[in-house]
Amino acid sequence: TSKGLAFLRAYGHRSLVPERQPMAVDTLFDLASLTKPVVTATAIGVLIDRGALRLDDPVQRYLPTFSGNGKDRVTLRDLLLHRSGMPSVNTLRSMEGIPRRVAIDRIATLPLESPPGEVFRYSDLGYILLGEVVERVSGKGLADFARGAILDPLGMVESAFNPGPDLRDRVAVTEQTDKRGPEPVWIAGEVHDPRAYRLGGVAGNAGLFATASDLARYAEMLLGHGARGKARVLSPETFRALTTPVGIRGTIRTPGWDVRSSYGTQRSKGFSEASFGHGGYTGTSLWVDPLRDLYVAVLTNRVHPEPTGDMRPLARAIGDVALAFREQFLPSPRSSLVLGIDVLRRDQFDVLRGAKVGLLTNVSGRARDGVGTAELLHRA
Numbered sequence: 474t475s476k477g478l479a480f481l482r483a484y485g486h487r488s489l490v491p492e493r494q495p496m497a498v499d500t501l502f503d504l505a506s507l508t509k510p511v512v513t514a515t516a517i518g519v520l521i522d523r524g525a526l527r528l529d530d531p532v533q534r535y536l537p538t539f540s541g542n543g544k545d546r547v548t549l550r551d552l553l554l555h556r557s558g559m560p561s562v563n564t565l566r567s568m569e570g571i572p573r574r575v576a577i578d579r580i581a582t583l584p585l586e587s588p589p590g591e592v593f594r595y596s597d598l599g600y601i602l603l604g605e606v607v608e609r610v611s612g613k614g615l616a617d618f619a620r621g622a623i624l625d626p627l628g629m630v631e632s633a634f635n636p637g638p639d640l641r642d643r644v645a646v647t648e649q650t651d652k653r654g655p656e657p658v659w660i661a662g663e664v665h666d667p668r669a670y671r672l673g674g675v676a677g678n679a680g681l682f683a684t685a686s687d688l689a690r691y692a693e694m695l696l697g698h699g700a701r702g703k704a705r706v707l708s709p710e711t712f713r714a715l716t717t718p719v720g721i722r723g724t725i726r727t728p729g730w731d732v733r734s735s736y737g738t739q740r741s742k743g744f745s746e747a748s749f750g751h752g753g754y755t756g757t758s759l760w761v762d763p764l765r766d767l768y769v770a771v772l773t774n775r776v777h778p779e780p781t782g783d784m785r786p787l788a789r790a791i792g793d794v795a796l797a798f799r800e801q802f803l804p805s806p807r808s809s810l811v812l813g814i815d816v817l818r819r820d821q822f823d824v825l826r827g828a829k830v831g832l833l834t835n836v837s838g839r840a841r842d843g844v845g846t847a848e849l850l851h852r853a
Contacts, residue, residue, distance in 0.1 A: 474766045475696035478689050479798070487645040490778050491659060494646075501636060501644045501682045502772040503665050505753030509600045511691055512619045513677040514553055514729025516607045518711045519622045525610050528553070528714060528728065535606045539581040547589045549606065552599040553728035556721050558585035559596045568671040576672060577605050593721040595736055597668060597678040604677020616675045626704040627690045632683035635674040636662050644682060645774035647755055665755050665776065679753070685772050688759060692768035695761045716749055718845060738785050739771065741792025746844045756784040760792060769795045814839075814846045822853040 481498055488494040504511065520526050528550040532539050539547070543558070551557040560583055568576045580598050587594065604615045611618045616634040624632050636644060641662035648665065651657040664670050666679035674680050683691075690701060695716075699707030707715070716727045724734040730749035731737035739758035740750055750760030756775030761768045769792045775782030817825065818840060830850060838846040 474768075474799075475693055477693070478686070480795070481685060481689070483685075487643075487774060488659075488661070488777070489646075490649075496645070497643070498686070499631070499643055499684055500772075501631065501640055501684055502757055502774065503645070503647060503679075503753075503755045504681045504683055504688075504757050504772075505666060505679050505755040506597075507688075507751050507753040507757050507759060508669075508679045508681040509677070510729040510751045511683075511688075511759075512615065512623065512681050513600050513603050513607065514715055515623050515706065516611075516615070516618055517549060517553065517603060517729075518707045518715050520607065520610055521711050521714075522708045526606070532557075532602065532606070535609055536581050536602060538578045539602065541582075542584045543588060544585060547585075549603070550728055551589050552596075552603050553715075554719055554721065554726050555593055555595050555599060556590050557596065557599050558587040558589050558592065559583070559594070559599045559602075560586050561594055561596050561598070562668070563598060565667055565671065568668065573672050577601060581605075591722075593724040593726070593734070595734075597666075600678040601668065601672070601676050604675075607677070614675065615677065616680075619681070623691075623706055624687075626706055627687075627694055627701055628704075629683065629687040629690055632681060632687045634680045634682070635664075636682045640682070645772075645777070647774055647776045648780055649778070685770055688770045688772070689768070692759060692761055692770060696763060696766055696768060718749075718848065720848070739788035739792075741769070741789050741796060743793055743796045747839075752785075752788075756782060758784070758788045760788075762796075765796070765799055767795060767799050814849055817853075818849055822850075825853070 483496040483498045485496045486493055487496045487500045529548045531545060532547050532549060532552060533545055547557045563580060563583060567579055580601055607618055608615055644662045646659050646661040649657050649659050664674045664680045669676035669679040694701040694706055698709050699705055699712035715729050718725050718727055718732045725732040727749055731751050732749050739752045740760050744760060744762045745764040747764040748760055748762040752758045756773035758771045771788040771791050773784045775784040832847060832850060834846050840849060
């Protein structure tokens with residue numbers, strides 16, 4: 474909860490081969506795509522609060538090579554929502570043997586596959602570009618910016634891109650590969666994602682390693698609407714902007730987080746509509762339910778020793794248990810008072826049936842479970 478950890482345990486092994494090593498609560502995990510919200514989207518939010526950029530700024534303003542094919546209409550918000558029209562991935566060969574900046578510029582010049590704003594297409598490339606925006610606007614490398622603006626303020630001292638020797642002995646091993654040297658090696662302490670690896674282990678789509686305790690500190694910041702204790706990472710306004718749901722043809726995302734999509738199947742069905750979260754290919758998941766003042770982080774190395782493990786049923790089951798524990802043993806954060814949009818929804822909007830409705834609201838206008846007022850009226 475926002476008050477701290479209620480349960481932290483380690484089970485199984487962080488390595489089966491080349492040697493068996495037990496899992497421990499201080500194991501570091503390759504967060505994979507959890508890097509997208511934890512670092513990249515949050516870093517964009519920090520820069521918004523500093524007045525350095527805005528969500529609806531055109532990407533082209535910061536990346537001049539991002540041009541042609543309608544790209545002048547693509548905004549930072551579009552990239553965050555995976556609705557920019559950018560391809561999901563590129564060929565790995567196009568990133569081989571070239572400087573990092575050249576590889577990113579090549580990504581920026583790829584043509585859009587759909588008009589901006591029309592289609593949800595999960596895009597690693599879009600978040601790689603967002604990471605580059607952070608670097609160019611801040612004047613710092615993404616890892617350094619994240620360290621100063623996010624990780625250190627929250628006390629995430631054991632989280633890092635490219636973890637050093639003092640941390641590598643505690644990293645959960647992922648896959649074996651024959652593409653990183655003359656001999657096959659087990660990946661441990663190097664990012665698993667092949668694009669982030671070719672960008673030096675630091676990218677907007679993947680690369681952060683963290684312990685469960687550190688990820689819990691980040692989650693407590695989310696439950697604190699941008700602050701954990703005295704450390705404020707995001708203003709309340711920017712936090713709301715980054716966690717406000719947006720519908721994209723049947724998929725619901727926020728600028729940075731999943732709400733309901735085919736990628737968010739680690740989520741417990743009992744989580745409220747106010748919930749948001751994200752997963753990572755290596756077997757990581759974080760879901761937050763602000764209504765219940767609850768977060769559930771499940772970190773696994775499901776790709777070890779083979780990339781055939783499926784941690785999603787486990788994550789859902791753990792979420793169900795956490796919800797039951799929350800309801801049974803911890804004080805409920807919810808009030809019984811029902812007002813405004815909640816009254817309309819309770820009564821199935823009968824008083825408005827057949828009427829045309831005009832609405833003046835702001836981004837914080839929501840029902841008590843976190844669903845936006847405008848969204849509920851639209852559904853009705």
